[in-house]
Amino acid sequence: MADTCTCTAAPVLIFPCSGGSNVGQIANQAAVELTKEGVGKLFCLAGVGGHVDSFIESSKGNRLVVIDGCPTACAKKIFEHVNLPVTDYIVVTGLDIKKTHNFDLERNDIEKVCAEVKRRLQCNL
């Protein structure tokens, strides 16, 4: 098998809202770090939101972890629009992380989101 194969990536796709606030960016950074850890694979929410067929088709049948920054739930609504079932849903502000427009992200907050995703993945097997 080639060293560069990505077939073995976990069938867990992570979609952070990546929105324009600290919590959106915490969601994004958590998704990056979870991908680096091998927990799942950061996927393109924009691809799904743009109704790009290959992204929607490739998401089907996988475990879809959606991380919204706040209760506006933009990422979750994108999945509703394309009729893709979200298997694991997390809202960053629901973890006692306050929404601001300060982009100096707190390390503890990112770790809190990562831990919550891992906990959900273990609980919801």
Place this chain on the structure above:
Amino acid sequence: MEIKIFGPGCPKCKALHKAVTEVVSEMGLSADVKKVEKLDEIVQAGVMLTPGLMVNGKLKVFGKVPGKEDIKRYIEEEKQ
């Protein structure tokens, strides 16, 4: 018709290539089924996870080996 299979040559990539060639044969199509194994070409094509399947320049699916019925549907979509 041009069909490309994206993947560095791992078991799932081989499984997709096999499934596609079988579907092409079953459909009686004249198609050029190519394997793309260079990572930079795979990434440039927009394939986030391998294996990936492209039909007539349109990326249809990646990150899994679709069933034969789905492969047939992807091909039918690009036949017009």
